[in-house]
Amino acid sequence: MINLTMDGLKISVEPGATLLDVARFYGANIPTLCYDEALSPYGACRLCLVEIGEPGKSRLVSSCTYPAREKLNVRTNTVRVMQTRKMIIELYLATCPSSKTIQDLASKYGVTGVRFSPKNEECILCGLCVRMCEEQMQAKAIGFVDRGVNRRISTAFDRKSEQCRLCGACMYICPVCQARCQGPSEESTLCNACLNLSPPCLENNDHTLCYMDPCAACELKKKTNQ
């Protein structure tokens, strides 16, 4: 067994578990866009960032790809993690505002403005469909093409694929193309219709594990203040 600390909690886990597995098992709230239990982790969406290492020398890693290791100090809910995550969500919103999954994330994490110019892409290149096609459907009909800003998902040589069985698994797993959000305004690319206005505990405590939605402690505090 591997012993590690997560959000101040001393826990021991089976070897081979990733930090995301551990965090989710213990109820920490970590969002993902490119992760699925049935597929190999890829670490592309960068939303599942957690802070590892002692304060002062810590760094951010994607929890879905990082293996649990002995004596690791993991914090899933710090100001640094949250600020980075908010910025990433803002980038996602500017890139792909029509996704309900992303708009929901924005509401949940309190992203109330987008400062980048809107792009309206159809794909966030999370690679779920590619892995689904390869690992679960054993078809390998689609894959990544090119690199950097030109990267896209396509069939081999952009031709109609003979491997594709039209099973639709790629569409099923896509976080962007199934659930559409009709709300976002054209300029701000933001919907915020589902915005949850109860604040997380972060402002009060950097290390608190808060997975309640809304958080009872915060609500209580608000009430007493009133």
Place this chain on the structure above:
Amino acid sequence: MDLEAPKIKSAEEFFYIQRNYQKQYRDNNRFIVICGDTGCTARNSKAILGNLDRCLKEKDLSETVGTRFTGCLGLCESGPLVIVYPEEILYHRVIPDDMLEIVEETVLEGRIIDRLIYRDPSSGEKYAYARDLPFYKKQVRNLLGGNWKTDPTKIEDYIALGGYEALVKAVTEMSPGEVVQEVKEARLRGRGGAGFDAGLKWEECFKASGRKFIICNADEGDPGAFMDRSLLEGNPHAVLEGLIIGAYATGAREGVVYIRSEYPTAVEKIKTAINRAEELGLVGDDILGSGFGVQIYLSIGAGAFVCGETSALIASVDGRIGEPVQKPPRLVQHGYLDRPTVVNNVETLANVPHIIKQGAENYRATGTEASSGTKIFSLVGKVNNTGLVEVPLGMTLREIIFEIGGGIKEGKAFKAVQTGGPSGGCLPASYLDLPTDFESLTEVGSLMGSGGMIVMDEDTCMVDLAGYFLKFLADESCGCCFTCREGINRLLELVQNISCGRGSLDQLDLLKELAEVVKDSTLCGLGQTAPNPVLSTIKYFEDEYRAHILQNKCPAGVCRALITFEIIESYCNGCGLCKKNCPSDAITGEQKQTHYIDKDQCDKCGICFSTCRNEAILKQ
């Protein structure tokens, strides 16, 4: 050379063969070296070689005077370079027709040809002998020194000059553990960029069991940097020897040289080197009768910048898409084919024979306490002597740029130097006395990197520069991590907005915020260092960003959207040169009358500015 030479079976046999080669080398000490590196080849050094061969034949000297077409000699600015041995007379900017004169005057008569010798651009002093040049004098050319006298295709030259001695010593006198210990004590740090202790890496691999690999990382892709290529093209056996010693020390029985296909000459040279070493029995089974054997393979990459990152490199060697993966597990535990793998940079490996030969103690004498040895920098940009320089680690930037590099071109003012390739930072003049070692550079927001050093003068716009490097990185990002792919792209968008005069102070803040996020949240070194050009230029040249935003002015006069060209009436004599050369027909005016620029039509190409002889064009 007899191609069917029997394989060397023992140290005695090696030294016997070495003595033979040394005698051959000494007997033919009259030879002419022509630089065959990219810069000089581009200036026709192949024709020089052809002409030289013809001249020697004509004068009946083919038997007595040898020729060597070598790797980079360093002073690329003044190429093509020709050195006449044994006097070491250096001629620069030679054209093919000069060869007859060189053969007649220098080789036959022993006279120095005055017009071809090097003249220092700043002091005007002349230097006839290569060893006297200030450019070479300040350098410690441990690794590049071999380029001067060795034909890279000939193993005989390398052995005659003491090559493969380190391998013989390691294999016959030392145990693998001792070699690892020696490298560890020498504090050899990886020259590829991260500066990780090579000895520690080797030790970890040495302790692992089973099938292991050692990989030489020759995927150099920084714009303006050519250290590794020059080493491979000029002295491939030095790298190969380091690789074999590395294999011996770590217990790897298979070695791979990963090299990009954009380096065809280097591929050719290392291929020849491996074949020649195999023929002599220095690569293969049972090297020098010690029972140790290693097979070396070549793996040609398609030339993606990100494949220089070790985990992406291994994916590429394996035939997968070159994408970095999360570490841990570290490569020394789970690398190529999931086996322990050590990946070393070309330059790191080239240092190994020197460590073994002279011992860790002597090796540590050069350089600083934490960073020992020498480092090759490719000094490019607005300096007088561009080229490859090799200096002890810890030398100050001022010494490199002003003493070796000969100062800024055309007497202009120094503005900034960018170290560490596209993801390094730009350092202003106040850091000129900073020692170049791994820690000092990282501390001030730059990088040692693989050794690119780009010098900029007052005519460089830092916003434009940051945009240039971001463009490169946006193209070269593998695109896996969202924050790297989209983040760099958005950084570029913001920087371009500012350089077009559409920026705002809010955007500048956003730029900083986003840069920090990209740095923090990306998986591999490419994304983590990509914001460095932005962050360092904002840190040291924020004024310039502000001038672009608040005054809509580009202080260096580079950003096209923010500059205007105007003709000063009193200076214009109506020669019509600007009008003739203007590609967008924006200039009007009669002969011998003052000309005018139509600002709506002006494309801001700056041709009028550079063609005007009376300095009548005002750039604002």
